[in-house]
Amino acid sequence: MSTADGLQERLGLNSDVSLGLKTAAVLTYVFLYGPIFVILVMSFDAGRYGLRWEFSPEWYLNLATRGDLIGSLWLSLQIGVVVMIVSTVLAVVAAFGLVRFDWPRRKGALSTYLIFVPLTLPIIIYGIGLFVFFSQLGLGRGFIPIVIGHVMYTFPFATLVVAAGVIDLDRSLEEAAMDLGADPITTFREVTIPALMPNIVAAALFSFTLSFDEFLISFFVSGAGSIPLPVRIWGMVRADIEPEVYAISVVVLVISMTIAVIATRLRRF
Amino acid sequence: MSSSSELSGGETTAPSGFRARVLTMADNSRLKGLTSLGPIVTLLTVFYAIPVALLIVYSVFVDDPFVTAITFEHFARFLDLSAVISLQIGDLPYVRLLARSLGIAVVVTVLSLIIAYPITYYLGQHAPERWQMLLVLLVIIPFWTSYLIRTYAWIPILSRNGFINGALGALGLPTVPLLNTYWGSIIGLVYVFVPFVILPLYASMRSLDASLIEAARDLGASRSAVFREVVFPLTLPGALAGAVFVFIKCAAAYVTPALLGGTSGRMFAQVIETQFGTAFNWNFGAALSVILVAVVLGSLWIAMRLGIDVGKSRGLGGGGL
Amino acid sequence: MSSDLHVDGVTKHFGDVRAVDDVSFTVEEGTFVTLLGPSGCGKTTTLRMIAGYETPTTGRVTLGDRDITDEKPYQRPTSMVFQSYALFPHKTVGENVGFGLKMRDVPSEERDRRVAEILELVELPGTEDRAIDELSGGQQQRIALARSLVIEPEVLLLDEPLGALDLKLRKNMQVELKDLQEELGITFVYVTHDQEEALTMSDEIVILNDGRIEQRGTPAEIYESPRTRFVAEFIGDTNLLDGTYVATDSGAYLECGSVEFPVEPNPAAESGATLSVSIRPEKVSLEESAARNGGSTETDITLDGVVDDVIYQGNVAKIHVRIGDSELISERHVVNSTDLPTPGSECRVRWTKEHADVLVE
Ligand SMILES: Nc1ncnc2c1ncn2[C@@H]1O[C@H](COP(=O)(O)OP(=O)(O)O)[C@@H](O)[C@H]1O
Ligand SMILES: [Mg+2]
Numbered sequence: 001m002s003t004a005d006g007l008q009e010r011l012g013l014n015s016d017v018s019l020g021l022k023t024a025a026v027l028t029y030v031f032l033y034g035p036i037f038v039i040l041v042m043s044f045d046a047g048r049y050g051l052r053w054e055f056s057p058e059w060y061l062n063l064a065t066r067g068d069l070i071g072s073l074w075l076s077l078q079i080g081v082v083v084m085i086v087s088t089v090l091a092v093v094a095a096f097g098l099v100r101f102d103w104p105r106r107k108g109a110l111s112t113y114l115i116f117v118p119l120t121l122p123i124i125i126y127g128i129g130l131f132v133f134f135s136q137l138g139l140g141r142g143f144i145p146i147v148i149g150h151v152m153y154t155f156p157f158a159t160l161v162v163a164a165g166v167i168d169l170d171r172s173l174e175e176a177a178m179d180l181g182a183d184p185i186t187t188f189r190e191v192t193i194p195a196l197m198p199n200i201v202a203a204a205l206f207s208f209t210l211s212f213d214e215f216l217i218s219f220f221v222s223g224a225g226s227i228p229l230p231v232r233i234w235g236m237v238r239a240d241i242e243p244e245v246y247a248i249s250v251v252v253l254v255i256s257m258t259i260a261v262i263a264t265r266l267r268r269f
Numbered sequence: 270m271s272s273s274s275e276l277s278g279g280e281t282t283a284p285s286g287f288r289a290r291v292l293t294m295a296d297n298s299r300l301k302g303l304t305s306l307g308p309i310v311t312l313l314t315v316f317y318a319i320p321v322a323l324l325i326v327y328s329v330f331v332d333d334p335f336v337t338a339i340t341f342e343h344f345a346r347f348l349d350l351s352a353v354i355s356l357q358i359g360d361l362p363y364v365r366l367l368a369r370s371l372g373i374a375v376v377v378t379v380l381s382l383i384i385a386y387p388i389t390y391y392l393g394q395h396a397p398e399r400w401q402m403l404l405v406l407l408v409i410i411p412f413w414t415s416y417l418i419r420t421y422a423w424i425p426i427l428s429r430n431g432f433i434n435g436a437l438g439a440l441g442l443p444t445v446p447l448l449n450t451y452w453g454s455i456i457g458l459v460y461v462f463v464p465f466v467i468l469p470l471y472a473s474m475r476s477l478d479a480s481l482i483e484a485a486r487d488l489g490a491s492r493s494a495v496f497r498e499v500v501f502p503l504t505l506p507g508a509l510a511g512a513v514f515v516f517i518k519c520a521a522a523y524v525t526p527a528l529l530g531g532t533s534g535r536m537f538a539q540v541i542e543t544q545f546g547t548a549f550n551w552n553f554g555a556a557l558s559v560i561l562v563a564v565v566l567g568s569l570w571i572a573m574r575l576g577i578d579v580g581k582s583r584g585l586g587g588g589g590l
Numbered sequence: 591m592s593s594d595l596h597v598d599g600v601t602k603h604f605g606d607v608r609a610v611d612d613v614s615f616t617v618e619e620g621t622f623v624t625l626l627g628p629s630g631c632g633k634t635t636t637l638r639m640i641a642g643y644e645t646p647t648t649g650r651v652t653l654g655d656r657d658i659t660d661e662k663p664y665q666r667p668t669s670m671v672f673q674s675y676a677l678f679p680h681k682t683v684g685e686n687v688g689f690g691l692k693m694r695d696v697p698s699e700e701r702d703r704r705v706a707e708i709l710e711l712v713e714l715p716g717t718e719d720r721a722i723d724e725l726s727g728g729q730q731q732r733i734a735l736a737r738s739l740v741i742e743p744e745v746l747l748l749d750e751p752l753g754a755l756d757l758k759l760r761k762n763m764q765v766e767l768k769d770l771q772e773e774l775g776i777t778f779v780y781v782t783h784d785q786e787e788a789l790t791m792s793d794e795i796v797i798l799n800d801g802r803i804e805q806r807g808t809p810a811e812i813y814e815s816p817r818t819r820f821v822a823e824f825i826g827d828t829n830l831l832d833g834t835y836v837a838t839d840s841g842a843y844l845e846c847g848s849v850e851f852p853v854e855p856n857p858a859a860e861s862g863a864t865l866s867v868s869i870r871p872e873k874v875s876l877e878e879s880a881a882r883n884g885g886s887t888e889t890d891i892t893l894d895g896v897v898d899d900v901i902y903q904g905n906v907a908k909i910h911v912r913i914g915d916s917e918l919i920s921e922r923h924v925v926n927s928t929d930l931p932t933p934g935s936e937c938r939v940r941w942t943k944e945h946a947d948v949l950v951e
Contacts, residue, residue, distance in 0.1 A: 018395055024387035025396075025404075027466075031460065032411050038432065042425060090309055097305030101298055110324050114313050121321065122521030122565060124538050125558050128545055129320035132555075133326065143465070152317045155309075175643055176676035178663040180690030180741060183292060190689075195679040206413070213415040215524065216353035220545075235423045237528065249418045260413035262407055 012238035036253065043246035060245040067231060069248050076212055076229040079143070083150040083211040088204040090151070092196075098159070099166040117154050126153070126172035127220035132220060141223030154210045165199030198266045205263035209256045210238035289581065321562075327555035343556030363557065364539065368562070370537040371449075373526075374519035378466075378512050379459040384459070385466040390500065393474025394482070404470060412464040420457050420525050427453055427529065449531025457525040462518060466511035473507025474500075508579055513572040513579050517565045537561060593654035595640070595742050595777060600649030600713075607876050609635040611801035612649070617745070620772050626788040628824070629924075633781040636798070637747050640779060641670045651776040655921035664693075669743035673750045677722045683709075684718030685731055687830040690741035708740040709790045710801050711770070722905045728759045741926065744779045745875050752787070762804060764790050785825050789813065797821055804844075814870075817858065819949040822868035830866045830917050833950060844949070847914055851891045856948035867951040871921035874911055877938045892940045897931045911939055 005097040046056030063069060113149060116128065125150070134145045173195060177187040193200070215230035222231050229252065294300055328344070331337040352360035392404055411419060425449040426432045436442040447453055477500065485495045523538040530536065541561065544554025572579055597616040602610040610632040617623045638644045640651055650659045658666050669690070677686050691701045702718075709715050712732040717725075725733065732750060738746055751759045752769075768791045771778045782788055788795050788906045789809045797804040797812065797820075805812060805821045816822035822830065833846035835853075842855040844867050853867055856922055894911035895905035907930055909920045918939055924930070931937060 009523075021387055021391040021395055025391040028384060028388040028463075028489075029565075032408065035419055035426060035460065036411065036414075038426055039418065061440075074788060090312070093305045093311045097302055098307070101302035101305070112320070114310055118313075120517065120565070120569060122518070122538065124391060124521060124523045124541065124560060125562055126317070126321060126326065128541065128554070128558060129324050131553065132323050132544065133320035136323065148316050152302045153451050153503060154311065170676065172672045172674055172676035173678060173721045175641075175663065176670070176672060176737075177678075177689065180737065181642060181664045181693035182689075183664050184289075185288065185291060185663075186693065191678055194882075195678070197680070209413055213413075214415070215417045217416075221275075230415060233417060234423075234524075237424070245421075249415075249422075250419060253414055256414040257410055261406065263413075264409050 004175070006070075007036075016218075022029075037248050038255065039246055042243075045243075045246075059243050061062070062197045063251075064242050066244055069229070072227050072229040072232040073248070073251070075143075075226055077156040079146055079150060079228060080203055080208045080212040082147050083154055084204050086151050087155040087158045087207040087223045088200060089209075090155045091162045091203050092200060093121065094155070095162035095166045099163055106265040115159060118152055123216045124155065127217040130217065131220035141221050142176055142226050145155055145221040146218050146228065149221055150211040152212055153214065154207040154218060157210060158207045161206060162196065162199050167195045170193055202263045202266040205259050209259045209263070213252070270281075272308060286290060322401055324558045325556040327552050328551060328559045329556075332552060343553045344560075346553060347556060347560060366535065367537045367560070369535075370522075371521055371564070372520075373458065373534075373536065374516050375453055376455055376518045377462060377518045380459045381463045381515050382467045382512055384463050385470050385511070389467055389470040389504075390496075392416070392471055392498075395475065408464055408467050408471070412468070416461050417524055420461060420528050423457055423460065423529055424448060425554070427456065430575055436581075449534070451533045454522075454526040454530035454534030454536065457529040458519050458522055461525060462515045465515050465518070466508060469507045469511040470504060471507075473504040477503055509572075509577045513569065513577055518570050520521055520564060520568070523536060574587045592619055593777075595745055596652045596708070597636070597640065598650045598652065600636070600639060600651065602632075602639060602644060602648045603647045608801055610639070610646075611640045613798070613948065614649075614801055615796050615803065615806060616778055617779055619642050619744075619777055620775045621793040622768065622780065622791060623794045623796060624780045624782060624788040624792040624794050625798055626782060626785060626824075627804075629783055632801040633689075634749055634784070636671070637779060639747050639848055641668050642666050642743070643746050665843075667739060667744040668747055669738035669745075670747040670749065671734050671738050671751045675730045675754075677730055677734055677737070679722055681722070681723070682718065683722065686722065686733060687718075687737045689737065692751060694741065695911075702813045704740055705736075708736045711739070712736045727755055728763070730761065731755065735770075738775070738882050741776070743776065745779060746771075748778065748780045749812070750782055751780075762788075762911055767791065776926050789825070795803055797824065799824075814945075815947055816868055817856070817947070819866055819951055821869075821920050822866075822947065822949055826870065827919070827921075828868045830949075831836060831916060831918075832866050834862070835859050835861060835863050835865050844946070844948070846916070849893060849914065851893075851946070852943050852947040853948050854944055856950070858950050865951075866921055868947045868949055869918075869941055869945055871908065871919045872920060874912065874920040875940045876920040876931070877940065878935060882943050890940055890942055891946070892938055893939050894936065897935050899933055899935050900930050902930070912935060913939070 041053065043059055044055050044057065046054040046058065094115060098115070130145065130149050131141075134140060139145065154208050169192070173191055174187050177191040178184070182190060213230060213235060214228075218228045219234065220226055227235075229248070233245055233249065235251075236242050281585070293303075299512045308362045329339050329341065331342070347363045349360060350356075358365065379440045388408075392401065392408075396404055419544060424431070428434070429448065430446065431448070433447060439445055447456070481499050483497055483502070490498060491558070521538050522536055523542060526534050526536040527542075528540055538561065541554050541557045544550045544557065548554075597613060597615050597617075600610060600613050600708050601608065603926055613636060615623075624838070625636060627633055627676065635644060639646050642658070642661060642665075646659060650657055652658065652665065658668075680687070687705045687708060688701045691704060696704070705718060706715070709717060712735055714729060714732055716735070717729075717733075722730065722733070731754075748767075748849055752763050755763060766788055767778075780788075780791065789812075792838070794804045794806060795812050800821050801832070805817045807815075813825055816825065816828075819830070821826045831844065831846050833844040835856075836843045836845060837855055837859070838861075842853050843850055844853050846867075859865055859880060880940075893913050895911040895918070897909060898912045899910040901908040901910070902924070903926060907923055907927075909922070909931060911918045911920060920939055
């Protein structure tokens with residue numbers, strides 16, 4: 001041990017430094033969760049502009065009467081489920097395509113770039129592009145355009161999660177299955193897919209939350225009849241904050257956080 | 270061994286019909302590759318590449334594409350050469366807006382790095398093993414929840430009679446304008462993007478061999494010297510990977526400045542949206558979009574040329590942004 | 591019908607790498623054959639070609655009269671035990687062991703019965719419902735073995751199956767595996783880089799080096815009569831004496847500096863060639879000068895030297911003897927450690943001609 005160390009030890013500086021780090025960490029968590037806490041607090045605040053906070057569940061009760069909000073929540077859930085299914089199936093297929101086959105160098109790289117470009121380009125650009133695209137086709141806005149936009153947006157993430165599993169998958173498991181008499185189809189069904197299940201489920205859950213919370217693409221391609229919840233919340237916030245917005249936001253946060261926790265636990269780090 | 274020796278040949282019954290056809294197909298690896306990536310590449314081309322390419326097309330026509338004349342007037346409107354030559358910066362509102370957006374992106378990136386270093390150093394090297402998973406999970410969760418909601422949550426915090434100014438008032442201090450200012454945009458963006466730096470940096474901190482720190486301490490380095498000489502250089506790649514990501518996402522931010530930035534915190538993506546939403550000048554909007562994409566891809570290209578492993582941040586996903 | 595396994599002129603290229611180079615050998619039905627060699631010599635590749643995971647670039651693999659070279663792994667009557675065990679993590683022990691039977695559409699009652707039987711055989715009865723990750727490494731090893739054995743393969747292929755176990759368990763399993771093979775009479779093709787393991791278990795050893803076969807034979811043949819320098823150095827410890835090989839009608843000699851001694855003739859070596867002779871240390875006996883009276887037979891070679899160093903290793907001791915420019919090691923059992931010679935003392939070493947093996951490169 002160096003003398004400086006000993007000195008610091010004696011002066012108690014050591015614990016000061018880690019205390020400093022700990023404090024910084026705590027402050028960061030406060031920063032991350034403070035606003036979420038604020039939403040929660042506001043959602044139970046009785047007085048609309050009142051100076052004093054008073055507990056009241058009335059905004060939650062009001063939600064039941066807000067057909068527009070319930071409708072949008074239901075629509076977002078439906079979109080989320082459809083997107084989840086399509087995106088996960090595509091991701092499984094793409095992950096195998098990317099990881100398992102020896103592509104001629106150029107073609108492999110090209111499809112990799114094409115799949116991951118959506119991760120880097122600004123989403124607002126894609127939203128606008130899709131809006132222009134569907135307007136040109138005369139298809140306008142609505143459920144199908146939103147689903148298509150969300151699938152393009154979620155499936156690269158889902159592919160990353162599944163591909164990580166395919167890369168980690170022990171090839172000898174599949175070889176062992178074939179060795180024991182399973183043909184490639186049976187092997188895929190009996191061994192490959194079950195072994196990848198944690199990644200596949202995580203990819204599905206991530207696809208769902210990403211779609212459920214997605215705002216920008218929906219903002220450009222949703223139409224009068226079908227407005228997903230985030231777009232509805234945007235409208236409420238832009239106009240003038242209606243107190244129910246906090247309550248419905250808490251509902252959204254609870255759904256996404258639950259899914260995020262489950263998905264993160266499933267994912268292999 | 271058991272008596273069923275008819276099985277000892279180890280043969281399975283020969284597959285027939287459709288299954289057999291699938292099996293022979295599965296033998297051809299090129300065919301397998303094609304069936305696995307073909308549909309996806311097609312979908313991406315039709316529903317991703319073409320829509321984005323459509324914007325490029327719009328940007329070079331006077332009005333409706335292929336019907337009206339080809340023109341560069343929309344780009345000229347962005348970069349008015351006569352104004353550039355006469356140094357009338359005031360006559361270049363869109364360039365100034367882009368410059369401000371990039372400036373905000375730089376400030377947000379730097380602030381995110383400053384916030385990310387202490388917490389990741391703590392999580393990666395000092396946090397008790399038992400709590401680590403949970404503590405990291407706590408960083409990941411907001412990352413996957415609606416950024417729209419988490420952003421507007423700042424309205425009651427930053428507003429003139431919101432939580433911060435309320436606290437300042439209670440302390441007898443003067444209130445400060447935060448909501449609908451330059452700082453509103455910055456605070457909101459740092460809040461939304463800081464996990465994008467924390468997660469890759471945490472991965473670097475975690476993989477940093479603790480014995481390197483001990484060795485440096487043993488050789489007489491002070492705590493700050495250890496950080497400067499060992500921790501910082503070894504974790505910089507992770508930090509930069511996250512920083513590049515934050516920069517390009519911030520440069521194109523729309524929701525946060527729209528909700529928290531007001532006029533002084535206005536950013537480039539907002540003016541693009543205006544062209545499609547209220548101004549109905551799709552061609553000019555498309556030209557601005559092309560410029561934004563060029564800036565983003567250019568930044569990425571520069572980052573890669575500088576040797577930053579931009580792929581590092583990608584694997585962490587990116588909740589809703 | 592005999593079902594000997596023939597590997598016939600098999601070569602395997604991976605791009606520019608020639609992993610296996612014109613390898614031929616026969617494994618008689620019911621025997622235990624080991625492919626032995628250093629890491630990267632092509633053992634796994636050879637085994638995987640027998641199992642069907644790789645297709646030979648040239649050459650054939652036949653089992654009895656049946657050419658299996660182009661058969662899929664799931665069509666071959668072979669089964670493989672993987673070094674990593676490759677147990678399905680999402681299935682129970684019973685489901686793992688019963689997997690091959692299920693693939694063969696064995697009715698579930700018979701399946702259960704045979705699974706129970708084979709679990710008994712590997713001494714893990716009643717573990718059907720356990721999860722794989724509840725088992726220790728040694729137990730997983732047995733389950734992997736059971737999973738392959740239950741389908742009664744004609745040839746069982748094992749790729750360093752004991753590599754992940756600790757030393758003591760490995761020694762036990764070596765004996766158990768060998769007993770099991772003898773009891774079941776299944777052909778085993780076993781891959782290892784551990785020469786001791788190969789000597790302990792095999793009926794026959796095939797030594798591979800750099801994709802080629804160096805030598806094949808029973809453990810005793812391989813150990814006692816190495817034919818190449820590689821084999822002599824790879825298997826056990828040995829003394830190598832370099833010199834010029836002289837073969838005459840009346841016998842063969844090695845000229846080694848100032849000394850010259852008779853050796854067993856080797857038809858593969860040319861007279862006049864510079865080569866090495868291998869003499870195992872335990873074949874070299876050592877007499878201290880004081881007691882130099884042993885009657886020398888015709889085939890005995892004796893040389894005088896000086897004790898350089900004595901290395902005590904418990905049950906044995908290695909005595910380094912300097913003879914002219916070269917050094918020779920004599921190994922002997924230690925009964926009484928005070929009986930060992932002291933460094934510096936004069937001595938005489940002795941061995942018989944049959945124990946001096948002429949090596950080719
Ligand atoms: N799939 C492969 N692709 C390219 N080279 C390979 C492959 N498998 C093995 N090799 C090469 O072939 C040689 C023999 O490998 P292997 O059979 O695994 O050796 P061993 O099992 O004796 O250690 C090595 O040089 C190895 O790098
Ligand atoms: Mg090997």
